[in-house]
Amino acid sequence: MTTRQRLWAGLAALALLAALAFLLLAQLDPQRRTVDLGPAPEARANPYLAAEHFLRQRQVAVERADNLAQILDDTPAAGHSLLLLGSRQQLSAAQSQRLLDWAANGGHLLVIAEANWSEQRQRSDDLLLDLLQIRRLPSSSLADDEASAASSDEPWPALTKLYLENEDAPAYFAFDTRYHLEDSGNRAHAWANSAAATHLLQLAHGDGLVTVLSDGKLWRNSRIGEHDHAWLLWYLTQDSQVILLQRLDGEALPYLLLRHFPAALLALVVLLALLLWHFALRHGPLQTDAPPARRQLGEHLHASAEFLCRQSGHTALLTRLQAEVRQRARQRHPGFERLPVTEQWQLLARLSRQTPSQIGQVMRPLGEQRIPPAQFTRQVAHLQRLRNEI
Secondary structure, rough: OOOOHHHHHHHHHHHHHHHHHHHHHOOOOOHHHHHHHOOOHHHOOOOOHHHHHHHHHOOOOEEEEHHHHHHHOOOOOEEEEEEEOOOOOOOOOHHHHHHHHHOOOOOOEEEEEEEEEEEEOEEEOOOOHHHHOOEEEEEEHOOOHEEEHHHHOOOOOOEEEEEOOOOOOOEEOOOOOOOEEEEEEOOEEEEEOOOOOEEEEEEEOOOOOEEEEEEOHHHHHOOOOOEEEHHHHHHHHHOOOOEEOOOOOOOHHHHHHHHHHHHHHHHHHHHHHHHHHHHOOOOOOOOOOOOOOOOOHHHHHHHHHHHHHHOOOHHHHHHHHHHHHHHHHHHHHHHHHHHOOOHHHHHHHHHHHHOHHHHHHHHHHOOOOOHHHHHHHHHHHHHHHHHHOO
16 A cells, blocks of 8 residues: 555544544533532531531631630630530530639620439439429420410421511521420520420520520521521620630540441451351361370380389399299199209209209299399390290
């Protein structure tokens, strides 16, 4: 193929690709869609992040804190609003009293009721509410006739209404209607009710204020945009510097982990269970017990000889060999035991083809003398040869 032909072939290929691209682009239909990726990691980590941004947009100074003791020691009460958004189950009576003293010095304390009042114990598990003489009760404990009479003329009986001076319409909030706040000390000067219960109380405490809410979910990220929830937060904290306290001192680490990382703890428990199950399993077939070790006959004989030598000495072993020689002689020559000793030795000499002196050396009584090892070995060898030759 010449250069001109290759050039024309390349141009044709480019033209074909351009035509295909034009056809594909003509079939495309561009569309714009919004994909909801869910809340950002910051919002998932902080359920009151939207409340912070809203207050800052309203030119309200907002500070997030995690140390209650530092706030009470270093933050002046006057001109500050402290929102207790975290659990107070681990809060001691002394810390609860310090909070009220801080409010009495001119601060504004916003508290979320956490526990119901118990008539049997005459207290609740919320020390701060007990000190304020405010009780949280189930709405179901209220008289049914009062609730029905109050809700007969209400267009939205489940919503809490707050009436303000010089305002024609109230503000509406969606509190949890299962709870009711009761001012047993008759100290509240402002309140907000639904058709069946009271959900907000505000009372003077020294030079400051204390506001108690039946629940604080209306200021979370998912609900602060509903009804007048955001406006209520601004209304209660206006003209002050706001401190949001989501974690109080005294909370134990297991409690914090259980509250913030329940899924991770569940995964850890499952992992530990799987590890225990894995290592507890038996791998491979069962191994049978090894058969007991068995020694050779020679080892048993050697061990028996060593035992006899330790217990009775060399003399006993030689005496046994001499007895075996006499027994063999009695089998070959009946009446051997009745012959005199010299005739016995002569008879043994004839049977074994040895001289009587050799027989006398190995068959004479040994007595109690100690025999050297070399002599013992030679005498054993002579007696064994004599026994075998008879």
